[in-house]
Amino acid sequence: MSKHPQTTKYKLLLTLAALGVVYGDIGTSPLYALKEAFHHSHLLPTPENIMGILSLIFWSLILVISVKYLVFILRADDNGEGGILALTSLIKSPQKKELSQNIKVALTLTGVFGAAFLYGDGIITPAISILSAVEGLRVITPVFDPYIIPITVLILVLLFSVQKNGTGSVGKVFGPVTLLWFLVIGFLGAYNIFQNFEVLKSVSPFYAYQFFVQNSFSGFVVLGSVFLVVTGGEALYSDLGHFGIEPIRKAWFYVVLPCLLLNYFGQGSFLLDHPEGVSNPFFSMAPAWSLYPLVVLATLATTIASQALITGVFSISMQAVQQGYLPRALIRHTSENEFGQIYIKNINYLLMMGCILLVLIFKTSSNLAAAYGIAVTLTMIITTLLFYVVAVYRWGWNVYGALALCSVFAAIDLAFLGANLLKILDGGWFPMILGIAGFIYMSTWKRGREILNSILSKKHVPLIEFMEKIARENIYRSEGTSVFMSRDLMIAPLSLINTVEHLKTAHKNLIFVSVKITNKPKILGQRYELTECGFGCYQLLIHFGYLEKPNVPAVFNLIKETNPIFDKDKASFFIGRENIFATALPGMAIWREKLFSFIFRNELPATEYFELPKSRVVEVGTQVEI
Template identity: 60%
Template structure:
């Protein structure tokens, strides 16, 4: 009798192990490839930091405590607990703390803007991460032979094309392929670290925070600005939070504490031991820490690992894109679910293409990983600071922490965030403006889309009549009722859908049964099936249907309508006719938005995915009725 439960437990444990292994490949690739360039950039000639033993120990101490404080404590101990029904990321955090009541409308808007800006900056970071990771690994070919030097950029671009080409197969498959390879990568990092630490075991004293303090005391402002390079060791923290919905908290935590953290610490300390023993190795300590016979296979392994490293930000961008679409901040895009078990595993084709093009352009423009490192950090440090502020509100509002507890913990995290942010400010003129510009552009597009949709609704409402008056009208006029069911899609059901007004005005007839259907996106990741569909009989053969989705769910209208009881019949969604309004927009000088934003909104609307595809409607049963609207 006990064999079955034991077998089920074995399968559960195996699934948890595979999930943690997949998380290793997808979530920790970014942090896992930071050893390729982080310590090298800390001793970059622009920082004016000498290669003394005290400086090496000081920077190692900063790296060690950054990994402990930012990743181990802030994100894995606290922030990952602030999930919205299992989903993470800054938009999910924003939804958790946004007040619902109208009396807090001003506070609500400010929090949403703050969360949106942090989200927009993640897109900028998502473009740099694959570029710097892959380029830094391919640069290792130059250490094998200078013959490769002219081909570094073309090889990097080809690898990036290949990386983005496999995204369509889904996080689950990608994770299964990348997971074992990433595990081997981390074990290699640890082994290389041990190989060099044995030569200079005294390097382990860098765990003492005194060396970090001494480093600042000796180097003053030069030491402070080195934090901009030290920050490179924790840049994957925000992507880690965004990927929470792909794997869950426990697999991510297990992978970090059992594999990632110890291997990273060993490798950084091994690089420090090498520089202490041979200061000239500071030009590329990661590759030079390996014995000569291992250089070629290490470059190949590093290249493969940096391809994997890019996965964390790519999947994080997919997640926040889906959330933004469902919450109404960006136009509809095609979102494909790639796993039957893990709902958060998705693929967004249009965003995948944009990221690929952006990464290739960055590689061509910046040319070296050092140049890219100069542009890297300012966007993600800003996002991390926003996350800390929003987390404080979650701790106070949702978890009922006292002001002292929340203020002490979050205040400490904010001091760390602001220190990294201040050190990265000097990068703005050296290329840091690129992710900032991308973030500002996306923030403008998000807010324009949201406000534009609201303005469009107002303009259309000016041309329609309340639904109750239309029902009175057909009661008086008693028009001919065509056999069958007509479904009119509408964002709200107080007013008569414009498509119905237009069709009635032309044909002077309506269907025997009218369904006014509205899709409602709630600020939770998933809506229980028991609350999915709400049907109301409003008389005259008319019904309102509300279909509720969470912001991490892709609508499928026919699926929800199948076998739905409407009056005395069971609905067959493939036999009904769907009416959709198709707006053509014109920018005007009417009050509402600036003319340039109205033009931007009109462009976004014209290029948005059509409602038929987004709601997965049967194309042969859809009728689009055009309407021209002056904004």
Template identity: 50%
Template sequence: MSANEHGHAEPKGRYLALLSLSALGVVYGDIGTSVLYTVRESFHHTHGLHPTRDNVLGVLSLIFWALLLVISIKYAIFVLRADNRGEGGILALTSLVTPVGALKKNSRWVLIMLGLFGTALLYGDGMITPVISVLSAVEGLEVATPFFSPYIIPITIAILIGLFWVQKYGTGGVGRIFGPVTLLWFVIIAVLGVMNLVRDFSVLWAMNPLYGARFFIHNGWNGFLVLGSVFLCVTGGEALYADMGHFGRKPIKLAWYWVVLPALLLNYFGQGALLIHNPAAVDNPFYRMVPPWALYPVVVIATMAAVIASQALITGAFSLTMQAVQLGYMPRVQIEHTSSRERGQIYIPAINWVLMISCIGLVLGFRDSTHVAAAYGVAVTTTMVVTTLLLFTVEREKWKWPRLASWSFTAVFLTIDFAFLGANLVKIPHGGWFPLVVGALIFGLMTTWKTGRGILAERMASSTLPVDMFLADVGNNPPHRVRGTAVFMYGNPNGTPPALLHSLKHYQVLHQHTVFLAVMTEEVPHLQGGERTVVQELGHGFYRITLRYGFMEEPDIPAALATIKVDGLDLSPGRTTYFLGRETLIPSSEPGMAKWREQLFALMSRNARPATAFFGLPPNRVVELGAQIRL
């Protein structure tokens, strides 16, 4: 195998094929189920368009060029190159362009805020995607017979409840069938497309961009608004980038160019051929393509594909939350690993149940996929704009592109992104407000937590005794020493842990070996073993240990300390005691945040997962010492 720029072996042969098959299920479930509703929504009666030949060719032209420019070129060729040590996603991209220490630079502050807002919007997307995917699939039963009409919503809710209920058991076993089922789905939609395409090959003329241009000229403002529905065909684009760390760039691109893109285009062109010859099929062109004898099996496969698409969004929300916690943008939450072999398979109960309740509420509120589609797209288009802006910094600083090339690339794709965004803005009164409100709430929580932690660190640092002064005092006035090793955790590696000062004040003793432990999260996804640990002997039985983790890693302090071998330092579990500070936060009128944000930060802090569980510390070896701190 050849190696990429990160030193990892590039997959080849059968392994590459297996990775590409797996990528089909995890990466392309969302964009693969967009054929269920994109054409239908483009000709929805609110747009005032009739499925005439010119209009059908115009919409197909817009869909074709959207898939080509946004997914095939922007994401598959360029965005996938902007990896953070092999990891992708907007939060990883934000960390890539805003290294440590950049917060004080105004331009970097703006980039961080953009990245955080784009990240927050993905939670709103994660609530809407399962709803529109499952609803659109189940609505195929109405095409088969009106008998099922009263049962569409109950069936959809039952499927969603089952989907979220199984999350706690892990998706490892189910995940093995994701790829084959999704491959079957793409084969089916390709075959359905060909069956209808043979009626009228002239729809292939829609690949000529002039048909899209004529569509805008002839339909004016209504033609522009149709872009909001056309955008539905690319709503899974961010998944290509977000899931890059799971599969690598090559399998994702291979699956796209050889399977997903051809299948999508064949199906869209097939729907177009159907509408030209049967305009009445505009109510649900996808299911009207299906022969009556195959309708129920296709509904079943479509529902399975929709569940897989939803699973990918749920898993993405779990991963995104873990990244945000590690980077200090969210409080510690309970994270459960559902596989002893796969590090990326995690389950976060709080996020899972919030998503489930939100999805059920959306189903009951919107009632059908058409109304959900009216809310869908605003968050995704905004995220794509943010990705393009962040990518500009990568082009200039990481790839060293010439000014003309980077500005030209950004101008072209920002024009496309803003066109889609403008067309989607009209959806805000009709439900598009929901993902924006969710995004704003998440953004507020993230910025409040990050700012609050910074203020807390400043308050503690102002009263922290430098390590050198403490060691000098211990040398001049040595206290009584007891057997064993004490580990004092503190985020400031140059300061004396307040818990140590409280302990010494109350107990008047020190352990034979005392460790100052700082756990740092770097703005890279993973660290190698040699990069993780730094040990420094300070004298008088004191040691300073710094443990570094990537933002995709969950810290396990006892396991990391067990790998440290220093003469005279005993870190065995039975002889090591961990001392933690537990702060009680008191909102105040001192400079910092608004009073309501201080109260919110204090509430989030009280409900955060205990440090003992988060760092994997043995509960019977932990001592917590409290302190009150005014914000």
């Protein structure tokens, strides 16, 4: 969600940054897509096969990326945020045509399932992109063979190390490099097209049809490799919140698409004249003098390519936290102008470790290509389904028109899925396992919180009613100040209820604090609202901007100037802490309850999140059986 005046200069800079962050993945597919089409299917690089595969690549880029994502899917944003969880959120909100609650729940879980699979794609993309570029050193000389994996791992470590600087800062550096990359691959492709214009005929879908007729099942297998040219589509949608729809569309139609088509056709033209170069057509079609600088540029470009998925995973993670599918996390916003530009330290670390592990296990980009595709294909199919529901039930589109459009998208998605399923034994099992594990984790956390909240809600008492009870029963009020963190200022916190029930006492001054994070970068006006509600009680609502740390003690220092009881060094901060025990009670399977208990114990503590003084914090435990 943009907070910056939309000047022409700003839009151009944002478009340039979008090149570096959003289109790196799609932009580096020429390094391996055409090569893998022949390697994976074991087809010979005959003119008919070359023209047929190029036709498939052309129409995949047009129908999947240009039409499906750029024209239609990007319209489905949730307050500026994109991605499959944004679609899920739109389905849960009020509709023009209401869905039944059961259907909403089923669609929501389907969306979460798709989001979980995006994490698998987020780990594979950096690994395959960077590894494929570094392998270009083999084209120059086999001397580099022993160093390819160590160099790849080093680049991955460096890539994830700069993420803390934020998408905007990364984009400013990556954008110009990516622009240079697209111009170079476009020029390289155009140069080779001039050697054989015959290749341009492959824009006709007849060549794709003829390819399937001649190759039957082998032609179908090729779709698993052709899909590599569009794998960045879902990440593109997830990155919507980082840049907005206009810069993403302009970057695609003005720069990315023309340069990609030129390069793919250039590779095809080269293979028509030099079929022996099929083992690595991208580097083989380049002049010998340009190989070293091209490998360096490709390595930089593939490092940047990983950014699309990394930022996409950050966005999905933030939405998952907001919607209750992931536990509380420290989400650092890195831009005053773009709400969606964020950094999540733990997610960044896990992605880095996963990428390095993949490189060490699979060793080559060809092996990784076998694992690539299944996860993102499933996510794309789910996106198509959810988009249809949003179009019909939220936007009020004609049912038959929306069905016709989405049926075309679904047919393409299903064809790609079928071809990718053939890769399961060759490595496709990895993202499948990762996606299923992610879905179990997210759905277990969501369901566990619902069960826990349901149990705890039975103990809820209105705050004023509970304070009247304290006064009525003449509960002893000792000297001092207690601070209770609370989501709802109208409800008595369980930590207070348990303290009074067991100790039969309460401090004379009771402060109930609730924190609200706004969609503004910083709070420039009134930061807090303080209400005195009798019985020695104060209700404090604090506002923080999304760029600010929710530092509660700092606000106490401001109030202390006019009200001395708000002394953080003398007050006791009471934090509720539930201890979860798995039982045979109705709810979830025992193993899921144990998993929820484990996640709950390791959630980011409120003490750390609100920067409370640790020496003044008192945790009040509650034993809960679920």
